Every structure is written in structure tokens, then in C-alpha cells.
Amino acid sequence: MGVEKLNASFFYLLERAIKTYRQMAQRTISEEYGAITIDQLLVLQAMKDQPELTQQQIAVVVFKDYASITRIIDLLVRKGFLHRSGHPTDRRRFELRLTQEAEDLLQQVHPRILKNRKIALDGITEEEILIARKVLAKISENCG
Amino acid sequence: MGVEKLNASFFYLLERAIKTYRQMAQRTISEEYGAITIDQLLVLQAMKDQPELTQQQIAVVVFKDYASITRIIDLLVRKGFLHRSGHPTDRRRFELRLTQEAEDLLQQVHPRILKNRKIALDGITEEEILIARKVLAKISENCG
DNA sequence: ATCATAATATTGATATATCAAATAATGACT
């Protein structure tokens, strides 16, 4: 194959890998835990790990747009996974707390997420993963 | 790092790479060619390469849902990039032809796409790309 | 030829991505 075709099919493989992984992950989570999306879980997890983050900082951490975060948080509040109240010193902001339900859900889901990652990477050596990591990091750097 | 953290950050890098690449690609295309999305270009290119494909087959080729293809084609027709007429033998289907505008656009955009891929993969050796390809293909296989 | 089933495409509902514009509050400067 020429370089151009190799490059083209690389991005094809990249799209395909992320899509099949996301589909598998969403399917297993939905089956076991019902109506929650991977993205919503990501946001919850980020807020649990670093409770002091602003919405904007959450957006950066999970690679999402501010607008998307607003809407995801909205849904999480409506679903009873987040409690939203005014921020004590900055009235543009909000104080967001995970509800007990959210804490429980995250704890239950966690092993499934680990398992999914393991399934996806099964049969790949550590060295191959290291090289792939390097490639992916370089792509972000090149495109950023 | 433990295996679990390594795995987690691998998927983080994967998400980040595809997002930054897509953003870069969309930005450069929009700047140079205006209101067309990467996904719309993908569909047009697939139809140009294999004009006899059904919409469902297009969906498979570009990794999209049937519903998404319906809507993307709808947009492309409205934008004047596709001409849609009844299929001669199967009345469930349609015959879709690229307009001259679409042909011209694809031809103009092509070098930019090649360039974007080259930019994204700059500084990565062929061997690293080969290994990354292998990893990505294995992930799809594992999740499929 | 009929009828059940399969295939093709569309539509509806909800979630997310993206950009631009709008709100609202804060902080800095005079």
C-alpha cells in the first residue's frame, strides 16, 4: 500500500475502534444498570474524583464542550444523580453534589468498566499498547 | 502505573486523539470550503467510489446508523450535492447521483484531506503506525 | 396468487457535538 492509503485506513481503523468500543461499553452498561449513558457516567466520575471543579473544568477533563456539560448536568440533576445549589461566593456558578444514588451507581459500575477495557485490549501486548499510546498522544499534539 | 490506570488512560488518549483530529479536519475544511461537514464528505466520497451501494451499504462503509445516513443524504440533496430519483427495479430504494458540484467539491477537498492526515501523523514512524493499526484492529475485533 | 416474512428506508425521541449569541455575575479601573 502507498503511504496515502495506509494513512487513510489508519483513520478508518481509529474511527472503527472507538465506535465499536463505545458501543460495547454502552451496551453492557445499559444491560446491567439501565438508563445511564457513558458520557453521563464520565461526568459523574470526574465530579466525584475532583468535587471542586467548575463546569468548565469538567468540560476540559472529559473533552466536552461547555454546552454539552450544561445539558448533561441538567439531565443528571433531573435523574436524581446530582444535587444542585447556589455557589456560596460566586453566583454565576453552582455547587454540585453527587447524590447517594450516584455514589452507589458509580461504585457498582466501576468493575464493569474495568472489565470492558480489559475485554477491548485482550490479546494486545503491553509494549504494543505503549506504542499505540505514543502514537495517539502524538496525533493530539499534532492536531492541537 | 498499574495495568488498570494504564488501560484507563489508553482510552482517554484514544478519545482525545480522534477528537482533536476531527476538530482540526473540520476546521481546515470549513475555512477553505465553507458549509460542509466531514461526515457529509465521507458519505459523498463513499457514493462516488461505489455508486451502486444502497444506503444501508453506505452506512456500513462509513460506520453510521441507517437513520443517520437517511438524514445526511437528505441534507446533501437539499444542499444540491446529490440528485435523488426512483430506483428502476426496486421501489423501496432510490437512485442517488452526485451532482457536478459534488464532484468538483470532492476533487478540491481531496488534497486538503491528505494533508490533514499527514499533519496528524507527522513525526510518527511507519513501524509505530503499523503497530497502532494492529492494536486498533484488535480492539474492534474484541468489541464486535 | 396469497400470505407471512424479510428488506429498505423513514420518522420520532432523546442524547451529544459544535458554534454563536445571550445572560448574568465578577473584578478591575478610574
Next chain:
DNA sequence: AGTCATTATTTGATATATCAATATTATGAT
């Protein structure tokens, strides 16, 4: 204190992802 730029978030518009339901046509078995 009052003006102004900046910051934090929201909203609107459009595109895409996904799943379920629907409509229409084609096909195969009888």
C-alpha cells in the same frame, strides 16, 4: 460608585448517534 472587560453558564440552531417504531415494497413458501 460607575463603567467595562472578563468569566461562568445557558440557550438556540443545526448536525449526528442511537434505538424503537413505522411504512412500503419485495421475496419465498405454500
